[in-house]
Amino acid sequence: MxxxxxxxxxxxxxxxxxxxxxxxxxxxxxxVNAAETIEVAIWRGGDEGHYETxxxxxxxxxxxxxxxxxxxxxxxxxxSYRFACRVGVCGSxxxxxxxxxxxxxxxxxxxxxxxxxxEIAPLANLPVIKDLATDMAPxxxxxxxxxxxxxxxxxxAEPVSDISPQTPQRRIIDAAIECINCGVCFSACxxxxxxxxxxxxxxxxxxxxxxxxxxxxxxxxRLFAVSQGGGCHACHTHQSxxxxxxxxxxxxxxxxxxxxRTMQAYIRGELK
Amino acid sequence: xxxxxYTLQRLSALIMVPLIIGHLIVIFYATRKGLTAGDVxxxxxxxxxxxxxxxxxxxxxxxHGAIGVRSVAREWGRMVGRNLDLLMWxxxxxxxxxxxxxxWAVVIG
Numbered sequence: 121m122x123x124x125x126x127x128x129x130x131x132x133x134x135x136x137x138x139x140x141x142x143x144x145x146x147x148x149x150x151x152v153n154a155a156e157t158i159e160v161a162i163w164r165g166g167d168e169g170h171y172e173t174x175x176x177x178x179x180x181x182x183x184x185x186x187x188x189x190x191x192x193x194x195x196x197x198x199x200s201y202r203f204a205c206r207v208g209v210c211g212s213x214x215x216x217x218x219x220x221x222x223x224x225x226x227x228x229x230x231x232x233x234x235x236x237x238x239e240i241a242p243l244a245n246l247p248v249i250k251d252l253a254t255d256m257a258p259x260x261x262x263x264x265x266x267x268x269x270x271x272x273x274x275x276x277a278e279p280v281s282d283i284s285p286q287t288p289q290r291r292i293i294d295a296a297i298e299c300i301n302c303g304v305c306f307s308a309c310x311x312x313x314x315x316x317x318x319x320x321x322x323x324x325x326x327x328x329x330x331x332x333x334x335x336x337x338x339x340x341x342r343l344f345a346v347s348q349g350g351g352c353h354a355c356h357t358h359q360s361x362x363x364x365x366x367x368x369x370x371x372x373x374x375x376x377x378x379x380x381r382t383m384q385a386y387i388r389g390e391l392k
Numbered sequence: 393x394x395x396x397x398y399t400l401q402r403l404s405a406l407i408m409v410p411l412i413i414g415h416l417i418v419i420f421y422a423t424r425k426g427l428t429a430g431d432v433x434x435x436x437x438x439x440x441x442x443x444x445x446x447x448x449x450x451x452x453x454x455x456h457g458a459i460g461v462r463s464v465a466r467e468w469g470r471m472v473g474r475n476l477d478l479l480m481w482x483x484x485x486x487x488x489x490x491x492x493x494x495x496w497a498v499v500i501g
Contacts, residue, residue, distance in 0.1 A: 314467035347395035
């Protein structure tokens with residue numbers, strides 16, 4: 121999957137007190153008046169930075185990603201952000217929009233604009249590379265910590281396992297499998313913010329799908345991993361992950377499943 | 393929090409729930425009947441039942457509360473490593489000590 125990070129490392133020329141972009145009198149894209157523009161405050165810099173304000177023409181069916189793209193292409197080419205598919209498949213373009221983590225490509229401006237204003241920031245709980253682009257490495261490192269990789273029990277020379285969609289385990293997996301790793305849940309999670317050891321909703325959700333995968337042979341290590349200090353038991357069941365997940369998954373339910381399974385294993389003495 | 397602390401905190405909660413209900417019933421009974429401190433002490437002094445009841449309550453509360461303090465210190469106080477466990481054990485021992493001292497006072501002292 122290819123990704124694009126626009127802009128360069130050049131520092132923004134303007135400060136947050138100065139509004140750049142289309143003015144009510146004249147704009148670069150035409151057919152714009154005061155009622156048809158929105159004020160967009162965009163985070164500039166790294167972990168330390170400031171908001172810079174732009175004025176962007178409002179369009180029909182305009183997404184927040186369209187707004188960011190307009191700023192980069194017409195107002196400030198040094199703006200950095202990340203996107204790829206633009207249609208809610210890749211999970212690259214998640215940002216914080218008016219305080220909430222969202223896929224910007226699937227968020228219409230008309231649904232989130234408040235008093236003609238948008239505030240766009242990088243995802244929370246992740247290091248900022250520059251402007252709206254975050255470093256996703258810690259997010260995927262948590263996946264590794266939670267043993268989120270499939271451990272096969274057969275070789276490719278053997279027949280493919282026949283798993284009925286009706287089995288209880290497969291149904292559990294179906295409820296959790298559609299995660300595309302956009303990082304929205306990780307950004308929305310209070311426990312991630314408070315506890316840097318915490319693996320987060322996506323990694324634990326992934327672990328839960330593998331715990332229920334009858335073809336997988338890695339559960340001893342996986343259950344041990346998610347039973348440690350940063351594992352599933354740190355979750356406070358705030359359900360922010362479920363509230364914000366753009367795919368409509370419920371990682372909290374997956375984490376609750378892991379809590380039950382690991383506690384049973386612990387009581388039976390199965391956790392090494 | 394790991395699975396051991398999680399399990400201990402849930403088990404201690406499980407123990408405390410019926411004890412809390414019993415404790416509330418005792419409070420309502422004592423106030424409605426207008427029992428004085430002397431009346432209460434007359435019932436608790438030398439009572440193995442009340443001594444066991446509140447000793448178990450104190451120990452469960454100490455375990456439960458100490459693990460909770462550890463989580464608060466980790467998440468809100470940003471405390472890490474050995475200090476967390478020292479704080480947890482310290483909080484648990486203080487809670488257990490104060491509680492058992494009170495149980496001793498009303499049952500034996």
